[in-house]
Amino acid sequence: MAVKDFALPDLGEGLTESELVSWHVAVGDTVQLNQIIAEVETAKALVELPAPYEGTVSRLYVEPGVTVSVGEPLVAFEVAGTPEPDAESDSTADAADAADAEEVREPMLVGYGARPDARGRPARRPRPGLTAPVVREPAVAAAAPASAPVAAEVQERPRATPPVRKLARERGIDLAAVAGTGERGLVTRADLDAYAAQAPAPEAPATPATRGDAEEIRIPIRGVRKATADAMVRSAFGAPQATVFLTIDVTPTNELIERLRARPEFAESRPGLLAVVAKALCLAVRRTPEVNSRWDDAAQEIVQTRAIHLGIAAATPRGLLVPVVRDADALSLAGLSGAIRELAVTARSGKTPPGALTGGTITITNVGVFGVDAGTPILTPGEAAILAVGAVRRQPWEHQGGIALRDVLTLALTFDHRIVDGEQGSRFLADIGGILADPASVLTLV
Structure with missing residues (x-):
């Protein structure tokens, strides 16, 4: 089995980010090609995202309510396929050709068109290290410098699982200030605990609250x-x-x-x-x-x-x-x-x-x-x-x-x-x- 990440695609009309509204799948679910897996809200409309692969959902990177940039991974799938070539293999060129062939066989995401390429096949892209899942870039990210690792392009926000993101919000912790010790810099629950233990205690309010209801309600503009x-x-x-x-x-x-x-x-x-x-x-x-x-x-x-x-x-x-x-x-x-x-x-x-x-x-x-x-x-x-x-x-x-x-x-x-x-x-x-x-x-x- 191979692990494939699905990143937020370019939804057109110059849109660079979307908010994840809901998941239609959970970890462990088996999905079919083009099955609706999520719903995202752009600045203009609600858009349903179909699955680009047949396989099993192995990871959900984002929880509902989070704004995601184009090119940032949303979900990982375990799909049937040939494992990645060994790092010590001498057949580097063959591995690259195999990757190109795999790209050609990759199903097209319904509604967003085929990948543009002057030669009729996807351009060869840099391959991340063996410890990193394969991240499939959408067409909008193809203009990035060839020397930039794919994984680096999608880490605009700190990496953390949905439960950890929720816990950080509840504690009022900015994930950008937390050093992640997990795989690929993932921020874990232990990292939050360590950060909270070192952070100075917040100052007590000058005047205690006198009523149960909040004085004002803040609504994010998005x-x-x-x-x-x-x-x-x-x-x-x-x-x-x-x-x-x-x-x-x-x-x-x-x-x-x-x-x-x-x-x-x-x-x-x-x-x-x-x-x-x-x-x-x-x-x-x-x-x-x-x-x-x-x-x-x-x-x-x-x-x-x-x-x-x-x-x-x-x-x-x-x-x-x-x-x-x-x-x-x-x-x-x-x-x-x-x-x-x-x-x-x-x-x-x-x-x-x-x-x-x-x-x-x-x-x-x-x-x-x-x-x-x-x-x-x-x-x-x-x-x-x-x-x-x-x-x-x-x-x-x-x-x-x-x-x-x-x-x-x-x-x-x-x-x-x-x-x-x-x-x-x-x-x-x-x-x-x-x-x-x-x-x-x-x-x-x-």
Whole structure:
């Protein structure tokens, strides 16, 4: 039997670390190729990791809740195979060739693509000493200097077993300050005990606690929350943003929705107000294409996109996500409604792949589902406009020369004032409002 380590792979989209959410296996379990063994949370989504080998789980390096860098080992497997060549063997070249052959036979990790290599096979890599398990590097680590040992590349954090890491946290001990005496510098429970015995006792608090509950709760900023915070700061301070508002009577649109839902071709998609707003936005972009653009600071150019890749802001248990409906302008109302519905379900279940959260050109956020009438949304970085849809209120409204109870809605459009002028932003919002107030007006749009 041979021991193989599986390191956190490059999950794409420039992500360099992930938090281990849960293990689906335990030490001693037998796993099949591509069996889901763990779930990790990136800054964008939850990702399931499949097993790259058939074998037995011999070690779990990381416990749930720990953030792991790309290239750091997650789990070790015992797999059937030829043992490593003896260190004293004279057939060094043959051993290296055998290692290359073994690399070729190594199964591909489903969902992350094959290893890049100009010659069609993996590049030969330095081999660690006999006392160290074989660490398979992901493609992102291939650019490291050839002279650097593989094991050194993944030791960004002190090595310790999950129980020892937990014990260190409970004792308030920084593992980086503890000298490991275990194999390959592993920090053991005895090392923690020795460190604690030598460390000075903490000073007693000046004032004893007077209540059982903590005065404050500290929540680590990571995952989606960290990514959202970074994006909002970049957006708010990176582009001059202006917001315009429009309140309209959407009773005709709601009446249209009821009629459409009664038709057989809409029985499955069942379009709602958000889908109609999305369709109206796509139609209005034709007259004001500036809103479907981005600012290229390096080239000092405005980049206008022909296709509309529509972001739909979705509140999920993990935080705010903005998955994207590709080529939304090419979809029918039924197709757009179905895409939005599927996108929302996937986002709330935490299964949105990272690639589906990038590439948007304009965004809609529906604050009305929370009972909010209006707001000033912040642009998604790299986009020129975002539309906020408020709650529909049944209230008195001027109608046909009199006062009647009508369905009233407020829209808010925030735009990048470097790209979109006030006249253009106002016209775009008025076009959307005009469609919602009178759906037949789409016949007049150029």
